[in-house]
Amino acid sequence: MSAELEDIHEECGIFGVWGHPDAARLTYFGLHALQHRGQEGAGIVSNDNGHLIGHRGLGLLTQVFSDEHEIERLKGDKAIGHVRYATSGSGSVDNIQPFLFRFHDGDVALGHNGNLTNCVSLRRKLEDEGAIFHSNSDTEVLMHLIRRSNAPTFMDKLKEALNKVHGGFAYLLMTEHAMIGALDPNGFRPLSLGRMKNGAYVLASETCALDIVGAEFVRDIGPGEIIVVDDDGYHMDRYTTNTQLAICSMEYIYFARPDSNIYGVNVHSARKRMGAILAKESPAPADMVIAVPNSSLSAASGFSETSGLPNEMGLIKNQYVARTFIQPTQELREQGVRMKLSAVRGVVKGKSVAVIDDSIVRGTTSRRIVQLLREAGAREVHMRISSPPLKYPCFYGIDIQTTKELIAAKKSVEEIREYIGADSLAFLSLDGLVEAIGLHADAPYGGLCVAYFNGDYPTALDDYEESFLKSLTPEDRVRIAKFAHDKSHYQGNEFSADIDTLQAQVAKA
Known part of the structure; x- marks a missing residue:
């Protein structure tokens, strides 16, 4: 993880x-x-x-x-x-x-x-x-x-x-x-x-x-x-x-163990392909590839093989610190990151490094990782994320039911790069993610749920709908209404509102 x-x-x-x-x-x-x-x-x-x-x-x-x-x-x-x-x-x-x-x-x-x-x-x-x-x-x-x-x-x-x-x-x-x-x-x-x-x-x-x-x-x-x-x-x-199959794409990105197979697709292999496609989409001017342990190890392997850059162990995870180490203050949270992760000075000093991680949620951890690597003497830090920007909540069993703390919901990629202090930042494209997992089911997005990245929810949101709609920008309301407009399970709720009316509201705003 x-x-x-x-x-x-x-x-x-x-x-x-x-x-x-x-x-x-x-x-x-x-x-x-x-x-x-x-x-x-x-x-x-x-x-x-x-x-x-x-x-x-x-x-x-x-x-x-x-x-x-x-x-x-x-x-x-x-x-x-x-x-x-x-x-x-x-x-x-x-x-x-x-x-x-x-x-x-x-x-x-x-x-x-x-x-x-x-x-x-x-x-x-x-x-x-x-x-x-x-x-x-x-x-x-x-x-x-x-x-x-x-x-x-x-x-x-x-x-x-x-x-x-x-x-x-x-x-x-x-x-x-x-x-x-x-x-x-x-x-x-x-x-x-x-x-x-x-x-x-x-x-x-x-x-x-x-x-x-x-x-x-x-x-x-x-x-x-x-x-x-x-x-x-x-x-x-x-x-x-x-x-209609819409398996949670996050199972492949980071939840499931790499030795598990989901609908015939091995999780490690899918993550490795994510890294490989990411290397093609967003190559990094780096001397080496470094994974953020543990679930980014597979993606880093794929990025390394495709880019031709050596895959080095530049970050070490302390396996004896609880994964759910959540502290009440930002200062203690950052200390928690230091307890969990250490940069290997002998590997990264004087080097330009491509750091592979599987997500950016709040951005505070990524910011601290960049800082750790710079303190260890890294010349440049290029962050590469093996999933698309996480912008929308999940209502199907993952504990992200608000956009408030999702940095990609509020900032552009360049603004996130600036916040975390990296020399460059790139995410895997949505098409790249679907290709990497490779379910090829006869369903939208090849049988994956990707709503966390683009807001296209496979079902009505029921009890969550009102608060979710209120959390969106007017532009997002129009875009998500377009996704939902022709879906029968949205008829009769606010998502099925006339798109022209929503667009008029946006223009007026």
Whole structure:
């Protein structure tokens, strides 16, 4: 994970296994491989002959399960688990998943990766109808919808509920008789199925978690799909056919582990191609290439190979400083960067360096990196960013729901360069990003969600729409209205306003 992207937090990680005698321990190992997706809390629920047993807590997985007894207590050959960063809901143990619900007709456990865009309005309606919530996480909404459905079977109730929630979600449920996974209609969040040598099936947010437990990849869960795993094996179902792939491009840029594959594309290879295309688009007059560790290592490799510049270790990351080192003052934040990163004086002194990073969020970290390299004697510092400028919020499960602190939303590339103090600055183009990832799906942007870069959201924004529209400049309102004007899911809301009227407002402003 690069230093700059630590200002943005991941979604969550989910993992489940059906049919392994040591299911809880296997789930622990799988979650450990997904720890980069969330460090705020963790939990596991096991299924012992239909009786669900859970344990959850705040902190890293090793802290939550520091006592061997906690794993041993989770008996059974089926289990699901979750590692969490709070994209919705406060840092309370009440919000740690999987949630475990005990009903008269059977127990159900539920975990969720993503963010619902209509959670506030759904929750308000449910509370008005008498629902009582035990957490302030958006995940609990789904279970209330399931229980209030009049459909005849659990699967019918689930399908009805899934058609009422909007946004980004990968759900993992455990009932007495099945493990169920479900993906949103755009497939924003990844979810993969694997099979172990003993026949056990595994569901995981990333394929790296399948690898860690020795499971062979079977298939990705697609947009709008439901997978049901039980004692007879697995079968696929759908709750909607109104789907269009828009996998989060940030999974490829920095969230996912480099050894994971998402929809058949290896993350390391995609990042390497990002660096290679960046080198073609924006070559740097440098003596060497330097990566900002860790998730920029792949992009730096691609930039180096294409440019012919040597790839040197000019920045070192202290692996023992918590990645979520966030301090209340700017002075302490900058000291935190110094604790996390060190420039290698013997490598950079007197040299012109091309620094490869995967993003610029607030700009404060990039500014400090440039300063560190200059203090170490670098003659010139040329920043190259292996993604487009990050200008717009994400409403599907990444913790950037405001433009206030996104420097690219307020400044031009030249103004950002001046702020961070680099000799030059360039970003990967949007076309370059789509080409580098190379999904080639029959969907806009090759099957990627790139709204964070251009404001073209694949869905309606529901509860977030009003505040988002207010945050935009008049020019941006017109541009984004043009994106949305012909999309059926925007009809009837403010985005579908007449473009000529908006343009007249801009001219008047």
